[in-house]
Amino acid sequence: MPEGPLVRKFHHLVSPFVGQQVVKTGGSSKKLNPTSFQSLWLQDTQVHGKKLFLRFDPDEETVSLRNSPLSEPLRKGEQKNKARHHQEASDPSSRSLGGDSAVPSGDDGLQCLRGDTPAGGAERWLQVSFGLFGSIWVNEFSRAKKANKRGDWRDPIPRCFWHHPVLVLHFSGSGFLAFYNCQMAWRFSSxxxxxxxxxxxxxxxxxxxxxxxxxxxxxxxxxLDQRYFSGLGNIIKNEALFRARIHPLSPGSLLGLPRLEALVDHVVAFSADWLQGKFQGTQQHTQIYQKEQCPGGHQVVKESLGPPGGFQRLTWWCPQCQPRLSADEPKQVQPS
Known part of the structure; x- marks a missing residue:
């Protein structure tokens, strides 16, 4: 999935739409109804690590429950309740042994409970998590970069990739946002x-x-533990380890403080340079990631590494530039 620098670039692209109202929606999400964004106002955006958060507020005229995004299913529920009460009045034996339920029955009740659509007047934040090729496009749709297997140059349309929902929001300022390959969910608090x-x-x-x-x-x-390095992904991992001349499988307890400090320095510096390049439209230069040789001309090793039973990520390193430490080596080894 996109790493911290790219998600911050997405945040930068979305920010100019703050203060505008959604006037038209599109997309084919099955988990999040695009029409639930109709007439909402984008009021705030936040970014943290690999996640983007967008706050939507209702128009003052739609705060009432009748005009909220849930009004239609609630009206259906009211109609069902009226029909049920009429039946119970004419046939007392038809009453449920459990009494009246506070939640509408059937599919409408499930929709209310799922929280796919926020209740009218409630604070709502849209949490956006990007898939492997997740992206946000502004005022244009993703265009084909090469022909498909049949030789067609067909543009991809906003649709589900690997069952991840896609959303298109048109705003009152005449622009629109297209979200590709994202997982989205409503949050009802900041x-x-x-x-x-x-x-x-x-x-x-x-x-x-x-x-x-x-x-x-x-x-x-x-x-890669987001509790301590939120926004750090596989590219940053590989590049920081190579620049610090540290073998990926080296236990941190054997490295000593100077080398660990150097590793953190490279994590921050590479991430900041990558973000700066995103804003300037330049390609980030990698030294080891997806390379066959390191800058020193040594053969690079590629292997899937990860904790036992956990997710395995492809890792590139140079055995000569990043020798693996043994338990008897001194911790005070300085970075080269």
Whole structure:
């Protein structure tokens, strides 16, 4: 999935739409009804690590329950309740032994309970998690970069990729946003985030990160732990380890503080450079990720690494530039 720098670029693209109203919707999400965004106002955006949060508020005229996005299913529920009460009045034996339910029955009740659509007047935040090729496009749709297997140059349309919902929002300012390959969910309270773990936040806590890296676990496992390095993904992991000349499977407890500090420095520096390049429209240069040789001309090793029973990620490293430490090596080894 996109890493912290790219998600922050998405946040930058969405921010100009804050203060505008959704006037038209599209997309084919089966889990999130695109029409539920109709007439809502985008009021705020936040970013944390690999997640984007968008706050939508209703228009004052739609705060009432009758005009809320749930009004239609509720009206259907009211009609069912009236029909049921009429039947009970004419036939007392038809009453449920459990009494009247406070939640509409049938599919309408399930829709209310799922929370796919926020209740009228409630604070609502849309949490956006991006898939492997997730992206946001502004005022245009994704265009074909090459011909398909049949030789057709057909543009991809906003639809579900790997069953991940896609959403299109047209705003009152005449622009629109198209979300590709995203997982979306409503939150009914402000997102609780910890900027101290975000590698691109000014409040990133180096001490907390160093403490996590200093454990006996291989450092390549800890780097991908979003509790300590939110926004850090596979590219940053590979590049930071190579620049710090650290083998991916080296236990942090064997590295010593100077090398761990150097590793954190490279994580922050590479991420910041990547983000700067995104804003400038330049390609981020990688030294080891997806390379066959390192800058020194050595053969690169590629292997899937991850904790036992956990997710395995492709990892590139140079055995000569990143030698693996043994338990009897001194911890005070300085980075080269």
């Amino acid at each position: 997102p609780v985030v910890s900027p101290t773990s975000d590698i691109l936040s000014e409040k990133f806590h180096r001490g907390q990160a160093l403490e996590a890296l200093g454990r006996e676990l291989p450092v390549c496992y800890t780097l």
